[in-house]
Amino acid sequence: MTEMPAIEVQALTKRFGETVANDALEFRVESGEIFGFLGPNGAGKTTTLRTLLGLLSPTSGTATVLGADVRDEEPLRQARKRIGYLPAELSFTESVTGESFLGYQAALKGDERLTEMTDLFDPPLEKPIRTYSSGNRQMLGLIQAFMHDPDLVIMDEPTSGLDPLKQERLNSFLRAEREAGTTIFFSSHVLGEVRRVCDRVGIIREGELVALEDIDSLLRKGGKRVRLHTDEPLDEDALALPGIVDFEQVGTVTRFTFTGDYNELLAALSTYSLIDMEIEEPPLEEVFMHYYGDDRGDR
Numbered sequence: 398m399t400e401m402p403a404i405e406v407q408a409l410t411k412r413f414g415e416t417v418a419n420d421a422l423e424f425r426v427e428s429g430e431i432f433g434f435l436g437p438n439g440a441g442k443t444t445t446l447r448t449l450l451g452l453l454s455p456t457s458g459t460a461t462v463l464g465a466d467v468r469d470e471e472p473l474r475q476a477r478k479r480i481g482y483l484p485a486e487l488s489f490t491e492s493v494t495g496e497s498f499l500g501y502q503a504a505l506k507g508d509e510r511l512t513e514m515t516d517l518f519d520p521p522l523e524k525p526i527r528t529y530s531s532g533n534r535q536m537l538g539l540i541q542a543f544m545h546d547p548d549l550v551i552m553d554e555p556t557s558g559l560d561p562l563k564q565e566r567l568n569s570f571l572r573a574e575r576e577a578g579t580t581i582f583f584s585s586h587v588l589g590e591v592r593r594v595c596d597r598v599g600i601i602r603e604g605e606l607v608a609l610e611d612i613d614s615l616l617r618k619g620g621k622r623v624r625l626h627t628d629e630p631l632d633e634d635a636l637a638l639p640g641i642v643d644f645e646q647v648g649t650v651t652r653f654t655f656t657g658d659y660n661e662l663l664a665a666l667s668t669y670s671l672i673d674m675e676i677e678e679p680p681l682e683e684v685f686m687h688y689y690g691d692d693r694g695d696r
């Protein structure tokens with residue numbers, strides 16, 4: 398028997414007037430995986446997440462979460478008991494303390510993991526939420542997303558507002574959650590983060606899914622950054638090979654991104670004397686830009 402996917406998105410389309418926020422999206426998130434949903438601002442990530450929670454209804458197509466169709470109110474209500482959700486913007490009653498907010502959440506959905514979560518993410522619970530920094534608000538949000546021991550957690554930009562130390566704490570927590578079998582689906586435009594925790598990523602651009610792959614093959618497609626220092630300037634024509642992009646040259650130093658065949662590259666370089674050579678993985682930001690080309694939708 399194959400296990401039911403935690404999330405299955407089927408031709409999911411959502412329009413707001415003329416805007417197609419989600420255009421026939423199609424993907425699955427398998428049970429136990431950490432899936433990153435990447436895209437720039439306005440690409441349609443929040444729309445998908447809110448649809449999965451039943452907060453928006455699809456224009457056409459549908460999705461299931463833990464087997465429940467998001468259009469079926471009662472099955473979805475049951476499934477939501479086993480789902481944690483961290484929205485992009487948490488709205489709190491500002492005058493209450495973190496503690497009483499969590500007390501209220503506990504009464505609604507349970508608190509099996511409350512102590513564990515408040516030990517890990519430790520906002521000043523005795524203070525009113527209005528005094529919280531954005532990082533403390535985010536930590537309160539993370540606590541409420543996991544406190545009832547959900548099977549699936551859906552998070553909208555979970556690292557926003559967290560300082561680097563807290564981000565690392567979240568990342569190592571997420572890796573441990575994967576070991577424990579929790580399924581995690583989160584949106585991000587912070588690609589360095591995604592790479593540290595995700596098994597697979599989907600990239601969304603202007604409502605359309607433009608890539609769906611495991612993180613390793615995404616990095617492979619992104620190629621390698623190559624930097625060469627030669628005894629005399631390289632002739633650009635000698636490097637007219639398939640798979641060279643972002644070519645830059647300053648005197649005897651040449652840089653480019655290479656996605657082609659290494660043997661062809663070495664053959665082309667054989668007539669030069671190399672003083673130094675570096676080949677390294679590009680930052681994921683760059684890989685991402687290659688998917689978007691020049692028109693990255695940074696509107």
Ligand SMILES: Nc1ncnc2c1ncn2[C@@H]1O[C@H](COP(=O)(O)OP(=O)(O)OP(=O)(O)O)[C@@H](O)[C@H]1O
Nearest residue numbers: 413416418436437438439440441442443444445485
């Ligand atoms: N309630 C709404 N009414 C009208 N248009 C909307 C509404 N919600 C979203 N949109 C539009 O749908 C598109 C996708 O928005 P969405 O919030 O899903 O993007 P996003 O990828 O989550 O962006 P961000 O990273 O900025 O949160 C945008 O063009 C946005 O303006």
